[in-house]
Amino acid sequence: MSSPSSLRLSIERRALGAGLLAVALLRPARAERPGLREAVLGFTGGKEPSEGGITLDIPPLVENGNTVPVTIAVESPMTEEDHVRRIALFNERNPQPHVITAQIGPRAGRARLSTRMRLATSQRLVAVAELSDGSYRSASAEVIVTLAACVEG
Structure with missing residues (x-):
């Protein structure tokens, strides 16, 4: 179970002209609801x-x-x-x-x-x-x- 303060790392790749740009984004992980x-x-x-x-x-x-x-x-x-x-x-x-x-x-x-x-x-x-x-x-x-x-x- 992840805690509300944990972070999820996602990498997005976007085309930029002739090259490729990789961007790392930190997003809060979705909090688990109580059972x-x-x-x-x-x-x-x-x-x-x-x-x-x-x-x-x-x-x-x-x-x-x-x-x-x-x-x-x-x-x-x-x-x-x-x-x-x-x-x-x-x-x-x-x-x-x-x-x-x-x-x-x-x-x-x-x-x-x-x-x-x-x-x-x-x-x-x-x-x-x-x-x-x-x-x-x-x-x-x-x-x-x-x-x-x-x-x-």
Whole structure:
């Protein structure tokens, strides 16, 4: 993995009259985007989330990746003493691994988030919830996309 400060040397040759001119250019190397695991651990502060207590509802087969419904629900009494603080969604293969983070609290009444997202291709999604006791829960789902979205150049 290259660091953001590393440089890439490229040599361009250009015709100049009857001769050939070689020019060396230094360009910053393209930074590697963080992977799914790194993005999740960034959200949790390095703590491993435990499986269970959270539901990630997304269709397992999606015809069009441009608008995919997703719902995340966390089992919680949502009281002052025991509630969900944040819910986040991460993906494996879109251009950016972090999709959304929603901050909620006990007055929300229930820990549930529904939205639509774009999926670049078939991939795994991970939902993570931060609880008021400082623990984290997670759930994952595999999604097959037949018509991709988010395709970069």
